[in-house]
Amino acid sequence: xxxxxxxxxxxxxxxxxxxxxxxxxxxxxxxxxxxxxxxxxxxxxxxxxxxxxxxxxxxxxxxxxxxxxxxxxxxxxxxxxxxxxxxxxxxxxxxxxxxxxxxxxxxxx
Amino acid sequence: xxxxxxxxxxxxxxxxxxxxxxxxxxxxxxxxxxxxxxxxxxxxxxxxxxxxxxxxxxxxxxxxxxxxxxxxxxxxxxxxxxxxxxxxxxxxxxxxxxxxxxxxxxxxxxx
Numbered sequence: 450x451x452x453x454x455x456x457x458x459x460x461x462x463x464x465x466x467x468x469x470x471x472x473x474x475x476x477x478x479x480x481x482x483x484x485x486x487x488x489x490x491x492x493x494x495x496x497x498x499x500x501x502x503x504x505x506x507x508x509x510x511x512x513x514x515x516x517x518x519x520x521x522x523x524x525x526x527x528x529x530x531x532x533x534x535x536x537x538x539x540x541x542x543x544x545x546x547x548x549x550x551x552x553x554x555x556x557x558x
Numbered sequence: 559x560x561x562x563x564x565x566x567x568x569x570x571x572x573x574x575x576x577x578x579x580x581x582x583x584x585x586x587x588x589x590x591x592x593x594x595x596x597x598x599x600x601x602x603x604x605x606x607x608x609x610x611x612x613x614x615x616x617x618x619x620x621x622x623x624x625x626x627x628x629x630x631x632x633x634x635x636x637x638x639x640x641x642x643x644x645x646x647x648x649x650x651x652x653x654x655x656x657x658x659x660x661x662x663x664x665x666x667x668x669x
Contacts (some may be wrong), residue, residue, distance in 0.1 A: 457598075481655050491662060492562075492648055498657035537601070541655055544589055544608050550600035 452476050455538055455549030463557050468525040472538035472549045475519065481541035482514055484523045486534045487551065493537055497523065528556045560585050564649050564661035571668050577636040579664050581649030589652050590632035592616075592624060594645040595663075601648065607632055639668045 455472045462468055470484075481500045485493035497512040499505045505512045513522040525532055533556045538549040565580035583590065591606040593616075603616030605624040613624050621643060625633040632651075636643055644667050652658035 481657075483657055485660075490646075490665065492564075492660040495657055495659060500655075539658070541652075541658075544606070544614075544654065545603075546591065546650070546652070546658055548601040550598075 452547050453538065453540060453549045456552055457550055459553040459555055461555040461557055462528060464528060464530060466528050466556075468523075468528050468532070468554060468556075470523040470525075470536050470538075470552050470554070472521050473519055474521075474540055474547075476540075476542060476547075477516075477519065478542045479519075479540040479547070482512070482521050483539040483541075483546075484510075484512055485537040485539060486532075487537060488534050496536075530556045530558050532556050560659050562649055562651055562659050562661040564647075564664050566664050567662060569664060569666045571636075571639050571666065573640060573668055575636075575639045575668075577639050577666065577668075579634040579636075579647055579649075579666070581632045581634070581651075581661055582630055583632075583649075583651040583659070584630065585651060585653075585659070586629065587651040587653050588629075589654070589658075590626065591650045591658070592622075592632065592634045593648045593650065594618070595648055596645050604634065636666075639666075641668050644668045 484497040487493040509526045511524040535551040537551045592604045593601045607626040649661040650658045
């Protein structure tokens with residue numbers, strides 16, 4: 450079983466819709482979670498960092514962590530064409546950072 | 559504003575050349591990482607360093623070495639470049655258990 454599972458997509462949604470991106474993980478030692486956005490041929494850009502179960506909101510983005518289910522989500526409200534990118538989840542255990550393979554998201558104008 | 563800077567955006571090198579990729583961070587982070595990213599394979603850890611002169615192998619260290627002589631600088635070395643090392647190389651840094659920040663990436667082509 451892979452440590453982090455993330456659906457690669459592509460996920461296509463109409464502009465203005467709510468987007469839900471998800472990752473599951475198997476290692477209960479993961480305590481810190483991140484979401485990154487990566488545009489083509491660029492480095493990943495940190496969107497959200499959280500370490501507790503529950504929700505964390507930043508503008509149109511909400512990160513949700515459910516440690517009991519080993520499941521994390523990123524919600525994007527009022528999606529825009531500029532949100533089209535690959536979204537990576539990441540988890541920290543001790544000094545190592547483990548990444549999902551990323552979900553490609555297309556927002557259709 | 560936090561900053562991780564990679565020395566080159568694009569590089570083209572010949573097979574057998576020794577290649578140096580440089581990464582500098584200005585956040586006084588203890589940890590620095592080198593990843594490569596390939597379609598369908600995601601981010602794979604090559605090496606990481608948790609302190610000056612310290613290094614740990616990641617998942618795919620073969621064909622690579624690293625150097626960390628100063629806290630802010632972490633170098634990736636391809637001893638003898640091969641075509642299967644054509645990839646996007648990403649440097650990242652963080653402090654213990656905190657969020658990590660990435661550089662802009664170096665797209666290396668080995669011909």
